[in-house]
Amino acid sequence: xxxxxxxxxxxxxxxxxxxxxxxxxxxxxxxxxxxxxxFRAQTAHRxxxxxxxxxxxxxxxxxxxxxxxDCGYCPQSARYHTGVExxxxxxxxxxxxxxxxxxxxxxxxxxxxxxxRGPKQRDLEPxxxxxxxxxxxxxxxCATLGMLKEGQAExxxxxxxDYYNHNLDTAPEFYGEVISTRTYQDRLETLDRVRDAGMYxxxxxxxxxxxxxxQRAGLIAQLANMETPPESVPIxxxxxxxxxxLHGTDELDPFEFVRTIAVARITMPKSxxxxxxxxxxxxxxxxxxxxxxxANSIFYGEKLLTTGNPDVEAxxxxxAKLGINMSN
Ligand code: SAM
Ligand code: DTB
Ligand code: SF4
Numbered sequence: 484x485x486x487x488x489x490x491x492x493x494x495x496x497x498x499x500x501x502x503x504x505x506x507x508x509x510x511x512x513x514x515x516x517x518x519x520x521x522f523r524a525q526t527a528h529r530x531x532x533x534x535x536x537x538x539x540x541x542x543x544x545x546x547x548x549x550x551x552x553d554c555g556y557c558p559q560s561a562r563y564h565t566g567v568e569x570x571x572x573x574x575x576x577x578x579x580x581x582x583x584x585x586x587x588x589x590x591x592x593x594x595x596x597x598x599x600r601g602p603k604q605r606d607l608e609p610x611x612x613x614x615x616x617x618x619x620x621x622x623x624x625c626a627t628l629g630m631l632k633e634g635q636a637e638x639x640x641x642x643x644x645d646y647y648n649h650n651l652d653t654a655p656e657f658y659g660e661v662i663s664t665r666t667y668q669d670r671l672e673t674l675d676r677v678r679d680a681g682m683y684x685x686x687x688x689x690x691x692x693x694x695x696x697x698q699r700a701g702l703i704a705q706l707a708n709m710e711t712p713p714e715s716v717p718i719x720x721x722x723x724x725x726x727x728x729l730h731g732t733d734e735l736d737p738f739e740f741v742r743t744i745a746v747a748r749i750t751m752p753k754s755x756x757x758x759x760x761x762x763x764x765x766x767x768x769x770x771x772x773x774x775x776x777x778a779n780s781i782f783y784g785e786k787l788l789t790t791g792n793p794d795v796e797a798x799x800x801x802x803a804k805l806g807i808n809m810s811n
Contacts, residue, residue, distance in 0.1 A: 492655045494671045496678070496710035503708045504750055509700040512746045517738065521776060524745035527752040528777040536810035537774070537802070538592070538755055539783035540625065541585035545573045545613065546597035546606075547789060552629075554652075555661045556689055558724040558789050559598040565726035567789050572597075575612055582617045585784060588795050589809050593617050594625035594648060596788050600665070601630035601673075611642040618643035625685060630665060630673045636680035646715060647677040648685035654701025657694045661729070678711065687717035687757065690743050691735035699743055707750035715780065716747055716754045720761025722790045737765070741772045748777025755780040763791045767801050774805065 497503070512520065528534055549569025550559045558565040582593045595613060602610065610628065618624050626639065627648035639647065652658065655667050677684055688702045706712060720740055723730045740761075747756045757780035758773045765773075785794050793801075802809065 492667050495675045498708050498710055504704050506700050506704045509703050510697050513696050513742055520745050524748040524777040527749050531753050532779055535806055536808050538780040539590050539809050540592040540594050541590040541784040542594045542782050542787055543581045544788040545595045548598055550598040551600050552664045555728040556721055563726045565724050578613045579616045582620055586620055586622055590783055592623040592625055596627045599629040602628045614642040614644050630669055631676050636676040640680045640682050646683045646685045649673050650686055650688050651705050652688045653694055654698040657698045684713040685715035686713040689719040689721050691721035692729055693732045703746050703750055712751045712754050717757040717759040718744055719759040722760045737769050741776050744773050744778050745776035763793055
């Protein structure tokens with residue numbers, strides 16, 4: 484059974500106590516002088532990765548808007564008036580065409596996102612077909628469809644899904660301020676299902692939602708203390724969308740965002756840390772600091788799900804300036 488303390492919600496499979504990061508230890512990393520923190524992050528990064536290689540994933544919203552959930556940051560919730568319309572599931576041909584274009588632009592992974600609480604069986608069938616087709620193009624496949632019920636992860640795996648994205652979003656004690664329609668434990672259960680089915684886990688969160696530094700440390704602790712930390716850790720900066728409850732939240736100091744990336748890198752040295760939402764509003768210099776802090780993955784392509792992302796030409800130019808290669 485899942486055990487809950489205020490500070491740490493124990494997943495079914497957590498690291499043994501002796502190997503666990505405490506929230507206090509992680510908070511102490513956040514407190515380091517910036518240069519010392521960056522040095523530690525660089526050292527960890529270079530032990531496990533080519534520091535000049537970045538993995539690129541392209542995202543496509545296969546089912547946009549009209550979501551039943553109340554995630555306070557999300558423009559796709561049907562509860563908020565954000566101008567995002569409730570659309571039908573995309574047709575297979577459109578998804579394949581987008582995946583082909585992503586591959587031509589140099590993406591190695593294609594992520595399909597759906598604004599669902601979780602897939603119903605009749606929703607899953609067409610998505611399985613999409614996964615098969617995208618996989619057959621020679622791309623890695625990723626999907627983010629919400630909570631999975633028993634047996635669904637296995638079906639996704641069978642269809643050729645490599646990664647499943649499901650975020651914890653924030654620390655356990657801040658979570659209730661942001662979402663009420665699903666619990667932290669619900670999320671951990673889906674993550675266990677993904678793991679048990681043999682897929683790679685993509686799991687991270689959002690910062691800049693008004694959480695404290697200690698709560699940012701709490702999110703990182705949850706991720707780093709999984710028995711096997713997620714292979715891919717997206718760190719999203721809240722993209723504030725008018726009409727959502729979190730619109731108008733105080734902006735996070737950019738150095739605090741860089742610190743969060745560095746702390747994720749140090750505590751999860753073998754994971755890909757993805758500089759995710761929020762890149763469009765970041766200067767190139769800030770993105771470069773994030774790469775120095777150990778971010779080695781991005782979303783690549785003009786759109787995330789409903790909001791903007793830098794265009795491919797701008798990213799290619801930035802990579803050329805920094806001597807960064809796109810890795811597989
Ligand atoms: N509906 C599914 C779910 O919630 O699991 C999948 C899609 S959902 C949009 C995927 C993730 O996108 C969320 O868990 C959240 O971390 C991130 N996200 C959504 N809106 C965001 C925003 N405005 N800014 C930053 N990240 C956001
Ligand atoms: C993740 O952690 N970030 C991506 C992906 N996983 C699915 C989504 C970001 C969404 C930003 C808001 C939008 O475009 O709707
Ligand atoms: Fe729905 Fe996912 Fe948005 Fe939450 S984050 S409202 S579950 S689409």
